[in-house]
Amino acid sequence: MWRRCLPRISLRCLHWGLSLLAALNAGTVLAATYNFGGGNVAGCPLSSGTYTCNSFPLGSNNDKMSIADGFKVVVKESVSFDFNQSLTMSGTATLSVTGNLSIADISPNNLSINGGNLVSTGAFTIGNQAQTIAANISAFSMTLGSGSRTSITGNVTASNSISIGSHATIKGAVSGSTINTSSPVSITGDITATSSFTLASGSTVTGNIVAPTVSLLPSDSSVTGNITARTSLRLGSSVSVTGDVSTGNLILDSSNAIVTGNATVDTATLNWAGRVTKTIYCTGGTTNGKCDCVTNNSGFDVNTVNGPHCSPPAPALDHFLIVHDGSASACTPEPVTVRACANAACTSYFTGGVNVTLQPGGGSFAIGSTGVSTNATVSQQSVGSAAVRASASSIAAAAPSQCINTSNGAGAGTGSVQCGMNFDGKVGLSLSIPDQYAANNTKLLLTAAVADPSGTQCKPAFPGANQPIQFSCSYSNPNSGSLPVMVSANSDGSSLAALNASTTGAQLCDGSARTFSVAFPNVSTLAGSAATLIMNYADVGKLTLKAATTVNGVIPNTTADVVVAPASYAITTFPATTTAAIPFNVVATARNSLGNPTPNFGKENANPAIQPETLSFALGALGTVSCSLTPGVLGSLGIVDRSVAAGAVTGKLSYTEAGAINVQVQQASIYYLGGSVPRPATVQTSAAAGCGAIRSVPAWFLVHEGRVGSGLANFYYAGEPIDVVVTAKNAAGNTTLLYDKNYGYSNPVLFTAFDAAGATAIPAATGSLSGTGASAAAPLTAGAFTLGTAELKKTTAPPLAFSFASAPRAPMKVRLRATEAASGGVSSANAAAYGVTAEDSFEARSGRVSFGSSFGSAAGDLALPVTLQYWTGASWIRNVDDSEALHPLPTTAFAIQAGTLPAKPGIVATGLKDGGLLLTKGQGSLTLRAAGGAGTALVAINLGNTAADSSCLAGSRPVTGGANMPYLRGPNGICTGTAAAAADPAARATFGVFAPEARRLIHTREVFN
Template structure:
């Protein structure tokens, strides 16, 4: 079935087409039940399977569709640019159930993998604790409880947007076991078309009792990002726009109340507890709709990017998200006219040489041909009638009718020509034969030889009996033509398929050629061999053939002396099949996952010698090459995707140079006869690279396979500000990828795989490890291809270092590197928090300068990009116990006591004078409440800050910043000034 891809469609587009197979069968005049495993997409260029493809039985016309109703959706990633015709093949269950499609699905609808699977095909998921949810889920409506929520139990909506499955992230099964940002991560690689990239669309449904209104790790929120050289957030607190694209089931950073939205109620969105929408949303409380986020991919054209979906969790209330129907660069194709199998061209009658004896039936093979040369066989079933023209009497054993059943191309039929002479055979169809001059003339004699050489494995000697028979007087039975006598019989061999050869058939170890040369071909001279016939006219000998193919052997006796004038003949054909396939010259390890490697396959006989005629048959026989992953094993080990074929066999040898495995580990190659029945003989052959001839007998002998490259992702120390402080821990993820940009999940150092194929990986600044700490990923840091370290630091040699950008490069001990691929980066700033002395009246609030600074342009400047620093506490100490001021008489205007400053006043300050942690544009807005009349004196204010924001204030090493606040001691000497002119 042609699939017409429209003009202008670029490579890597997602091609989609809806198919009603039952209607297609009807147009072909056929009926049956669709085998849902059978649909395959084939490329137009080389008729190979499209690398990434899927048939989804549960979707049709972009909606959920019933299973097993003979229709569904076909999708594949385009590999041939522009207008092109791909082909869709399918079959019905009556022809036998097909294996599952071996190609990787796109799986944007999560219909592949099955309920409970954490890592769907084409996706990778990680979670920091097993009590978080990260799995494919079926359509369901579970009752979920949160003892602190309102209401405490809700019947939730787990219905997928379309199809039968969606993906669940967050905390639905259990409450959050820990605070984590992110707690759960789902990601995949996407190669964006270089032209006409279109859009990426993702659908999500949020549910739960928690809330968020910003990007801190205090709240539960969804974040969707596109990661290339930089990170683009398309849904989440940094992107904002909660009203249109909410990122948590409630909006706010505090408990819900009559005048504020916030956490505590199930899916209250932007509503306060009195039912008022605070931000202009119109969603009803408790509703759980699907949200659709679609973004243009123009800025990523031609790039391989990572789609990353995270749930960031805090241990207060449950919340979760379902993801479904992720798609990108979609182009709709159309179906062409169905292509019907070839029609019957003619019937072919086959016999070893067209000669028989009148005392015994001969066996004919009746074959249905779809083309004139019969290189294409007709397998749709046919019935017909045989006929014989001529003077001899002919008896068709079982009648003249024949039937070749559907799925087969031939049947055998017995003919008994009971009187000597010539008869021409035919059928009620156009007919051809492989014997007779003229064609199809069958000759029967009253005497001849009867023998049968069975189909066998090449070079295995066949013990054969040859009967010399003649027609009995007044009877159709056979009697011995020779008795207790030796006769010289001439044996000739002839090649049938292939039509030529280089090696002879051997009879009694002698070659059937004039020179008796076992390395020369059959010829017209043949070989005379003396056979001893017993009293029953039966002699024994051996036949042996070192090559493969279909051949005929003719035995002829030409009488002399008393037998002068007697000519007896007999013939048989046989098939010699290969014994095994040897696989050699495999690319030496290590081999990079997703890069092509090569191997040589040799067809061999029973003596392990090459069979040069293999592959010269018509139609040519070939092999199927498969890859069997041996290591690693374990619950997280995946089989990966193998593609590749060998080329045309030449003299029994073929090379595959496009072999490709997508994963890390080792394995064995297995070669098996593609037809599974050599020339229809029922004989097959195989071979593998396994130790001792057994697949995966220990470690595989192909590989080790290693990642092609890494991508690195940096989570900045101050993500909202776009920088990281010197010595501030930040997070780096290194993802091991194959050449196609897909995660190599077997690059793992956990207990879930054995042995571990992850390697120690060093993080550097584009190759330099100077100034780094905690920058080595041990193999145990890797799980399913992703290695993480949360405490990487880069420390400037001097605090007075200007901002610099560092590029995080990952390189493992196999020299697999992220160089040349996606590498995360961060600006490193030398930073400190500065407090400045202040004085003023004891009757007035006293503002103190407390700001985040960074070194630039040879000076400490306000770090206005810092709106992220937390973990700051204030303390008071009394430098002068004799003055009139003690610490309990002063407090910090904050949200209350203790507030984020740890010194908050008992009542909250106004929004304008509250302490801010994190700071606003670098300013903590520190204001001390006036101590009041009679409370004059000084207090030292110390800010306990993160280590990376300490500074060498006194020359004695890094310290927290301090300043003195003085009330009522220093007063201006001037009370009032006025100038008159």
């Protein structure tokens, strides 16, 4: 109104202005409603259903806009609605903006879009409030939602980026350049991104996704639909895709990322528990039985139940070829063969799997990876002719379907001669046999139908009559058998008879027919007119049954295939104990419902779609919670070889880890021979107690002595604690991480001292080990092992040490051996069988600390020599291999007694390092300074771990911190007798007294004549 009053001032406008002013003074702005429904709107001329506005018509913050069905509003500037403004649209209404369009701030109560289109040449924004609309949206870029619950029903299209906020719901197709989502969102519709698509955690997509790069972020997101990602596709932890995927590089992150479908890839990386449940098609090809394009870190081996299965890429679908004989009964489905052809000549087949719909009849049939279906039928419940044709909705064929009519020898083509099918009014038989488990009594349904005199509908051919029917059987896959097919005309299964010439259970299918009197129900309509027989086959495989009868000299017949699958599996043989990474055998037997072996299992014929049936082996669940394996140390169960005989599959397996395990066996294919009954439940080796039925033990121990490879001299003094690391290894030389206190290991490990060659144990009369692991009284318990490794440090109580039986003794080489205390237990000596030396050796020496007395000035420093020595067999010599790095003597270990001095002397800093005595090549000196006056001080080195030293000096000395090296005690000149061997070294420091050779000389001249 205000804009209309601007050109001129009239009484009416003045009145309106005064009213507006009054309203403003009262705090209220009058709202204007702009109805775009065919009437005039100021500033927005109407032409052919389109209103064109040079500027946004809503001038006040509470104005209203309403666009009716069939009308379009074009605004030639950016538009941003306020919270109190309103927008109403319905039907095909359109709001088109040159520039940015934002409806994000409209109050949900003021927004009513129940149909139509929102168009922006710039950025479109919705969802600062919890807004719900139904409209198609197109813009240059979009921001859909900002954390509120935004709901859009309609297609969303942007030429640039789309940002979808958390809690947004979109029901429609989404397309743009870069499409990103926040957590969580829900999209029901196809997604197309020309650059990339990212799905946040907790989100769902129901629809197909096409983008060069697709990232499905962890965790708990799901996609139901197919994904095409030309460059890469990444599934985060616990993300699932139910559908097929096609990408350059597929990555399934740890853990439990899963594609329930096929994957066509250049390369794929399957991390922990990552799975592609169907086939991975390697675009670059793959070696038969391998997955050359896959980096498999899933923990499931290739071609196992949960592991990857790979094939070269499937060829494209060119056309369908229908093979038939040109005639059929109008009242019985007519079997035909349908081939999915990969080229015009149909010399190769499309193996990607497709559902085909056949006419007449409209039946839908699956063509699997063989590319051929022999179970398809056409039907027409009226007499006459029709053209047979095929089509598929999921995959487009390049050319129309073709036919081969085998009755007239016509070649493949699309004309009436090749594709014509004549449906006559004669009796037709139809046989229906459900797939079944071996040795189960299964209902076999036989229908006999005939056209009524009008030829327009069908009725039962033998209502209430007993009709002689001839049944015969043949083996299809494998093409031979060892057990007969049994059939009974009685619905209770009594009087089963074999389908062979002798009609005995001792004979097999031989093509001979057996006649049964079949009772057909007395009904007037085809519904419920099928006769019920019973079939039983105690073996497995694919069979073909044929039923025929004679009616007025004509012999109508029908055939049906049936897949008979194993009813169960049993693991019949497995070892109680095996060695990690050494192959062992597990034997599993396929059985029928009676628990008897099915000898045909494993003899099935191979074809491009179905490999010879076998069983896969994997790690099974463990028996107790406390022994459950963690993903990081689960180990790998590999299949080294597989063989089958009489229905028993022998898996030559190799387990990389130590631990008590169950082996799980499962039918490799989900449906045996492509049938319809699911495979039986998995079977595991069972354990009455403990973690599993098979105990896998390490192959050998690696014994690593701590100074080997450290750069330090590799010797130990007799009685000195030894640093040792023991690691359990498998036959391949890898650490068995599950040799661990948490996984059921209880056998202690003991050490034995051997000579340097490792051939002879050192006799007790020469020397022996003591401490932890040295005897059954103090073994290295299984509790000491963590992830396959146990460490003995000097601080271990009691520490492992080697001592001579009598000392001192000349040096000798000692080799450490670690062996499980159990009978036949793991030993480091076993490594020799694998070409490995696994035992470190060291030199044992009798050692002592020599501490020398000294004389000196009462006013100067006095150095007392300290020497680390060992016994050569003839004398004590300085151990030039030693230093403070190996045997530090802390200054706190020196106990100083004042003796005849006024006070005990102090230790001078010279010659000290890090609070200890500096020793170089086994030698150093303790420097003292007298507290004043002349006299003698007594000094002992406390090599023990008690507060007081054990030297032979008289009197008492201050409490010290011992050096904790009692093995360096020995005769040093102060002590005499037997006590000398266990005494701490001691010396005297004499101040103010000189040795004669150190006295000053007074020079006097002597004259010689």
